[in-house]
Amino acid sequence: MDTQLSLNVHMPVHVSNGGLFISRGVGTHPRRVIDSFELIYVKRGILAIEESGRRFEVGEEETLLLWPGREHGGCAPFPPDLQFFWVHFAVPAAPRQGDATLLQVPQHAYVSRPEHMTGLFRRLLNEQALLGERAVPMNLMAMQMLWEVTSSRAVGGVLDSESAVLAGRAEALIRTSFHLPITASSLAAQLECNPDYLGRVFRKHYQCTLTEAIHTRRVRHATNLLTDGKLSIDDIALQCGFDDPGYFRRVFKRATGTSPRAYRSLHLRLHINTD
Template sequence: MLALKFASPIVAQNGGYFISRGVGRHPRRVIDSYELIYVDKGSLALREQDEDFVLGAGETLLLQPGQLHEGITDYDPALRFYWLHFELAPTTAPESGSFVVRRRTAVTEPERFVALLRLFLGEQEDGAPPETLGLLVLLMLQRLSRHQEKTGIAERGMALAYRARQQIGIRFGDELGASSLAELLRCNADYLGRVFRQAFGVTITEAIHRQRITAAERMLLRNDSSIAVIAQRCGFKDSAYMRRLFIRKVGMTPAVYRKLYCKEHVNFE
């Protein structure tokens, strides 16, 4: 029998998956552990000390222990996010074994990162010890560190990418595309497309489609407007085009989605 003994540099406390119901906001508090947040859908606005963060889908934020943090706005009705609390264990590992994780990171491979988060929650439910769960957290942090190394975007390029995404969130209902967005931001369209993909792992066109589909999901559940009207409000050229994209991204037609979830849609605080 082979006996292995090792110590994880991270000890996980707990984790979960938050589903908003559109009321309240993140509590004002100080915690004695690190908290890693990954936004799965919607947006989350937080303040830590004097710094504000507005996170979109596919972004992480690492909150520090001993720092006051709180919600800036009420929860987005579409918001869903994963959260993990962990501590750093005393270690004698050499400094060369360390790595850098930014406070805020745009995940370039969200499917793989979400798979790790789900594995963490599954292992937690099965009663895995904190040290074992800590290895999964360590793997997530290392992956975030590698994402940052791969992007290598200058601060100016990163700022431009975030401005572009902000405009997509505001103007998705308009006639918007990569060229018009570049014109709005007064920059080269090819450069904008390149830094945007490096920052968020998707093209500008894909980001616009995602924003429009997210808005359509919301409208289908919240009002009785026809699908054609919703398509127009969300920026689609016609309802048939929205229907094709909706099936591709959600797995069903808008009509079926509304029928399934309009009366049974349940969110949790």
């Protein structure tokens, strides 16, 4: 009787390495041609970079996919607040037609779930530190990253309906006011619309409720403050818009699968480069 399942795992991507770049406010991205894809995810600041003569300004919560064999390099000095994750990977062979689901990955995209993308990169770097390069978990996480980009909106994409514009205005309010005592009802009042209607159109365009989006933004900010390591967890809760630290801990654990204290301990071990 068999006691274990054996799988022949075919990986559509092979990760070579990854890291977190933290700017010192000097230098530019090196100009080079590499033999692998590079996925960049900007956590803070703006990265000015060009590929084969096409210029990109990659802002916070945006990704950029650079192609192998194409020259790329920085076109402006690194700003002092710039932080971005990066991962290099190869695509061994194109899948046979009808043999697999093809992902259409935009080159430059707004990430729909930034806290999820940040978590994927942090877990990849932890796996790299523990297991070395080209481990199966890293390849799986890179695929999840590409899926996240596929599910996101390309930079320059047009919001082509009134409901999409309304949902975008709500998202912008959440992005800039998450640290305040906002709710789904208060957002609807600010936008002068029916709360139920706003909830429906927001879910249609962002695949989550308004409350989930508020919590997502607050948890994402909390992860940044936790890894900085300067504030107490109760102070972080207040800065992220939670007036009840106990409720913050419950929301944080539901979103990340771990407590704020455990998250802080886990994510201090990273592959960080500054030049």
